[in-house]
Amino acid sequence: MIHLLFGPPGAGKGTQSDLLKVRLGAVHLSTGDLFRAAIKGGTALGKEAKSYMDAGKLVPDSVTIGLVREKLQGNTVQMVILDGFPRNVSQAEALDQMLIEIGVSLGKAVFLDVPKNVLLERLSGRRVCAGCGAVYHAKASPPKVPNVCDKCGGKVDQRIDDREEAVATRLEVYESSTSPLRDFYLKREVLERVDGLGTSEEVFRRIEKVF
Numbered sequence: 170m171i172h173l174l175f176g177p178p179g180a181g182k183g184t185q186s187d188l189l190k191v192r193l194g195a196v197h198l199s200t201g202d203l204f205r206a207a208i209k210g211g212t213a214l215g216k217e218a219k220s221y222m223d224a225g226k227l228v229p230d231s232v233t234i235g236l237v238r239e240k241l242q243g244n245t246v247q248m249v250i251l252d253g254f255p256r257n258v259s260q261a262e263a264l265d266q267m268l269i270e271i272g273v274s275l276g277k278a279v280f281l282d283v284p285k286n287v288l289l290e291r292l293s294g295r296r297v298c299a300g301c302g303a304v305y306h307a308k309a310s311p312p313k314v315p316n317v318c319d320k321c322g323g324k325v326d327q328r329i330d331d332r333e334e335a336v337a338t339r340l341e342v343y344e345s346s347t348s349p350l351r352d353f354y355l356k357r358e359v360l361e362r363v364d365g366l367g368t369s370e371e372v373f374r375r376i377e378k379v380f
C-alpha cells in the first residue's frame with residue numbers, strides 16, 4: 170500500500186517519513202532526496218534538477234514522474250511513504266495511472282498542516298549535514314560544535330533552497346501548485362489532515378493513529 174505525505178515546505182515531511190521508516194518499516198521515497206543525491210553524484214538527472222531546486226521551483230513533471238515510476242516498480246509489497254510527490258494535480262493524475270499499472274492501491278494522503286509563520290521560522294533556521302543528511306535548527310537544536318555534525322562529523326550548512334528568496338518561491342509554488350491536492354484527495358476520500366505543530370514525537374503519534 171502506498172501512502173502520501175504532503176504539505177508546505179518545512180511542514181516536517183522528511184522527519185516524519187524517517188520515523189515511519191524506522192518504526193513501521195515503511196519504504197521512504199522522497200523526490201527531494203532523490204534529486205539531492207543525483208546532484209551530489211553529479212549525474213545527468215542532478216544537473217537537470219539543480220537550477221530548478223536552487224531557485225525553489227518545481228523540477229519539470231516529465232523528469233519527476235519518470236523518476237517516481239522507475240522507483241515504484243518492484244515495490245508492490247511493502248508499505249511505501251511518498252514524500253514530496255505528487256506536488257501538483259498532473260503528478261497526482263500520473264500517480265493514479267502508475268498505481269493502476271503496478272496494481273497497488275492508494276492508502277491515505279496525509280496533509281501536514283503548519284501555519285506560515287512557523288514554516289518560515291523552521292526553514293530559515295534549518296541546517297543540514299552534507300554527509301549524512303542529519304537535520305538541525307540554528308537556534309532550537311544546533312550541533313554541539315558549530316557547523317559540525319554530531320553524528321558523522323560532516324559539514325552542517327544551510328540548503329541553498331532554504332535561503333530567503335528561494336523559500337518565498339517555494340511557498341508560492343506550494344500555494345499555487347501543491348495546495349490544490351487537498352481538494353483532489355478530499356474528493357477521493359483519502360485525505361487526512363494532521364496538525365503538524367508540536368514535537369516530532371507528537372506529530373508522529375497523530376500520523377500513526379491515521380494509519
Ligand code: AMP
Pocket residue numbers: 178200201202204221222223225226227228229233252253254255256260330339
Ligand atoms: P523537498 O526536499 O521535498 O523540499 O524538495 C526540494 C526540491 O526538490 C523542491 O523545491 C523541488 O525543486 C524539487 N522537487 C521535489 N519533489 C518534487 C516534485 N514532486 N516535483 C517537482 N519538483 C520536486
